[in-house]
Amino acid sequence: MSGSEPTSPARSNIPRHVAVIMDGNGRWARKRSLPRHAGHRSGVKSVREVVENSARYGVEYLTLFAFSSENWRRPEEEVGMLMSLFLEALRREVADLHKNNVRLRFIGERECLDSKLNEKISNAEALTADNTGLRLQVAVAYGGRWDIVEAARSVASKVVSGEISPESIDEATFAAELQLGGAPDPDLLIRTGGEQRISNFLLWNLAYAELWFTDVLWPDFGQAEFEAALAYYSERQRRYGHTGEQLEAVKC
Ligand code: FPP
Numbered sequence: 001m002s003g004s005e006p007t008s009p010a011r012s013n014i015p016r017h018v019a020v021i022m023d024g025n026g027r028w029a030r031k032r033s034l035p036r037h038a039g040h041r042s043g044v045k046s047v048r049e050v051v052e053n054s055a056r057y058g059v060e061y062l063t064l065f066a067f068s069s070e071n072w073r074r075p076e077e078e079v080g081m082l083m084s085l086f087l088e089a090l091r092r093e094v095a096d097l098h099k100n101n102v103r104l105r106f107i108g109e110r111e112c113l114d115s116k117l118n119e120k121i122s123n124a125e126a127l128t129a130d131n132t133g134l135r136l137q138v139a140v141a142y143g144g145r146w147d148i149v150e151a152a153r154s155v156a157s158k159v160v161s162g163e164i165s166p167e168s169i170d171e172a173t174f175a176a177e178l179q180l181g182g183a184p185d186p187d188l189l190i191r192t193g194g195e196q197r198i199s200n201f202l203l204w205n206l207a208y209a210e211l212w213f214t215d216v217l218w219p220d221f222g223q224a225e226f227e228a229a230l231a232y233y234s235e236r237q238r239r240y241g242h243t244g245e246q247l248e249a250v251k252c
Contacts, residue, residue, distance in 0.1 A: 013234040015187035017061035018054060019209065021201055022046070023193030024217030031217075037081045042219035044089055053226045054134055055100065061135045061183050065201050069109065069143030083117060086140060090120045094127065101133030107179035108142035137180065144203030151177035151204075180205055188233045192218045192225075210236045 022043060029039030047064065054062040067082060074082075097104060106121045113121070121140075154177045158164045164173070175181065186202065186209045194215040198206060212229045214221075237244060 014058050014230065015210075015233050016059070017063070017184050017186040017188075018059050018229075019063040019065070019186035019189045019202055019206065020050060021065045021189070021191040021193075021199060022218040022221075023191060023195060025219060027193065028217040028219040036078060037085075039217075039219055040082060040085055044085065046218055046221045047089070048093070049222050050226060051097070051102065051134065051136060053223055055102070057226075057230060059134065061137065061186075063107075063137040063139065063180070063183075063186060063202070065139045065142065065199075067108070067140045067142070068200060069141060069146055070200065072112070072141070083114060087117050087120060090117075090124055094120075094124045097124075097136065098128050098131065101131045102128060103131040103133065103135050104128045105135065105137045106140055107137055107147075108140045109146060110141070112141045135183065137183070139179075139201070142179070142201070144198070144200045147179050147202075148204055150179075151175075175204065178204055185209065188212060188229065190214070190226075190229050192216050192221050 025039030025043045026036045027039070028042060029036050032038070050064070051062065066086065071082070072079060094104070104124045106125065110118055110121070151174060155164070155169060155174060159166055159169075180202065185205045185207065189198075189201075189206055189209045189211050191197075191211070191213050194213070196211075196213045210233050212232050214225060214228070216225050
């Protein structure tokens with residue numbers, strides 16, 4: 001990892017957890033009369049950069065939406081190419097991530113992934129499990145509704161086995177069963193590529209996130225755009241249901 005020292009925004013109001021919907025690879029390629037896979041390949045470079053920038057600014061958790069449950073509907077060739085790209089990125093990047101103290105975790109429906117990719121994922125998670133730096137969480141074959149249903153299933157089986165009672169279920173016990181269980185909720189969601197929607201990403205966890213959308217296509221997303229998102233976040237007042245006046249009073 002390399003790059004210049006941060007200049008702005010101030011380090012005091014950095015989001016603990018940033019989530020990113022990386023959109024626009026296909027359009028980036030089309031604008032250049034290139035095949036879609038060229039856009040995805042170029043997107044890997046932006047992944048590297050956002051990881052470096054997150055670590056540099058002191059973001060603790062970074063969660064990237066790499067492949068949704070719905071993306072299986074894409075042409076077989078593109079799906080195969082994306083899976084190969086994930087495998088290749090793991091082969092190439094894991095040693096460097098480990099050296100930089102990054103802890104990797106994958107979320108999503110692993111049973112849908114090919115065994116070679118699953119093996120690489122498990123090895124990468126095991127290798128980096130004790131790292132104490134940036135927590136990098138990659139969503140592959142992930143859907144927010146699937147995540148909630150799985151968590152409900154898990155809670156239900158604990159009730160059936162008598163491990164917990166229905167009365168003891170609250171938001172915290174439920175959230176612990178979600179794929180991101182144990183991680184704080186994202187503070188900031190970044191979406192590139194011009195669309196302004198959540199697209200079935202982290203539906204539960206994004207409840208209070210600040211949302212930052214940009215028309216910039218994912219392969220063009222670099223340090224300047226990351227800083228713009230952090231600057232936007234640093235200006236937000238997060239009220240969690242309180243009034244602005246209440247929050248001002250707490251400051252005094
Ligand atoms: C959305 O752009 C992007 C994806 C479905 C794939 C994201 C994958 C990468 C950035 C590659 C590598 C990732 C990792 C974690 C190594 P799109 O194809 O929907 O673009 P479009 O809306 O312009 O068609």
